[in-house]
Amino acid sequence: MARLSFRTTAVMIGAIALGSLAFLDAARASMVEINPSLAVALPGSEDAQVRLLSALMGQPDKGPPKAAAMAVARERLRDEPLDGDALNLMAYVSDPTGRSAETRKYADLATQVSKRQIFSQLAMTYGAASANDTVAALDRFDAVLRSRPDAGALFFPRLRPALASPEMRAAIAGLARDDSPWAMDFLLFSSGEPQFSPFVSDVLRRSGTAVPERQRALLGGPLVTRAFEAADYAGARDIVALVPGGSKALFTSPALSERSLDTRYGAASWSLPSSAAGSASATGKGADVGLSVYATGGAHDVVAIKNLLLAPGRYAMSHALVAGMNAAEGADARWRLSCIGRSDIWISPNLLAGEGTKRTFAPFTVPSGCPAQRLELRTDVVFGQPSIDFTVRNLALKRASAAN
Known part of the structure; x- marks a missing residue:
């Protein structure tokens, strides 16, 4: 696979962010059936109104006029200046595509208040990617995936091609070292396609034993097997040495031992198939x-x-x-x-x-x-x-x- 440039990687991350904006928020809304124009006109808690309008993110055709939604959010901020939901709503109604500078102004504030504001995090991801700041863009993705683990099903297929970039691999290695809850899962997902196995191996070499032992013990064996099956033999040899108790010698000796018969070393272990006979x-x-x-x-x-x-x-x-x-x-x-x-x-x-x-x-x-x-x-x-x-x-x- 061709090596991606630093700029190409950033552009790709930006595209992933844009393509994810509507999906994430529309999925969580479950198509709430309300009359938003009537809702913002009702007296009562601005907090409740902000939450109601937030449920319509990803459905711009169902939302009230921009001015009305902004008024609700501002009213809420008068009572609670650090309301992340209100700031996130302002970022969204400013530009539902997440591309404008006005959106990022509110999104920046919203993400400072709470990292769990998905729309604002994605808008800031796009901003960082537009500035060719791959590391900052990936940090935003990290915040999204920490707050929404289920978002991996959406992000991982789109993020995987960016592993062709050395800058991206270095950034993912840093997240793995920092015990990011999704980094190792992403690597296991990516290793499922043989052409990405050498990139996954490179990330693991970069992160080394700084990856928490429990993560290496849990996922190391499957990653060894994926690398071996992809004919990434150098990667398989290096990864097995990262599994707690593992050694490259497992691939150069057939000796029978408690370690070589332990399946946690994946393709480096003895396999004992059985049948009725x-x-x-x-x-x-x-x-x-x-x-x-x-x-x-x-x-x-x-x-x-x-x-x-x-x-x-x-x-x-x-x-x-x-x-x-x-x-x-x-x-x-x-x-x-x-x-x-x-x-x-x-x-x-x-x-x-x-x-x-x-x-x-x-x-x-x-x-x-x-x-x-x-x-x-x-x-x-x-x-x-x-x-x-x-x-x-x-x-x-x-x-x-x-x-x-």
Whole structure:
């Protein structure tokens, strides 16, 4: 995606603000059925009249004349000079599009009184964006989304393209560091489109461990998975290191551990799919962690998957296997390593046919042009044959010399 200029980013934010003005306020009004001209003429509380007219924002054809609405707001300000709703109403009736200097005059006052004045915040967003002040415009968006979390459904799709701008990414990173309640949700939303994954990864690199730990623990795993699935492998590697307890080594080792079997690390963790015929589960603790595998007759299942990001070169894998019962004829279990989206790299001999518990397999080569790999454990048992079960421990992968 082309890099957006600083000015282009500001213009985009301004357009987002303008496109959101009518939507937000019309949605909250639910099309109140009143006669506004009659309402402003009724005696009584100016506060109630201001609230009544505020409910009509986003429906300019239903509002009273500008002078009448202004009179109600001014009357309210005589009683309560710091009434944010009255100032917000004045900003709106001055120019429902939110573009004029007169609107921003009242909007500025309204947002100083209360950050929850949505129309005024959006009008000020447009003003900041028109002045090419991306950071100030985003600060206004932050205020809107803090006061109206439901507005994310409207803003996020429109704000996402602006991630192409380094200035925008720096600003979002700052909000993430400051524990903005919507910044990480926005990044998770944006990572759903593969072309934005590198931008999301850049934001997370910029924000680093300054993002509160609870946020990194909650959303880090899904962000790792989104980056990996988008083939943003550098991003996946960097993000997993930001998840509490995580490490880049999770992508370079298939070792079985409580950490590598913990799903909070997303695509860097072991995945243990299961079916009615075959499954694998974690067993043991500490140095004794392993995979307990079970398969019945008719099983043809991958029961364990580990994503890896190995550099090109020669490797050798080893493990210790303990069979729970003698493998019947027609039972088969093998490791399979492949380039993701491409061909196999290596398939082990039948694990159930070897002698002894410890085994080091013949070396294999990860070729260049194979940035990501998938290690799978597959079981096959002929229908009608007895069930099998075994446990794998001490799984290791080491560099092998070229001579091997």
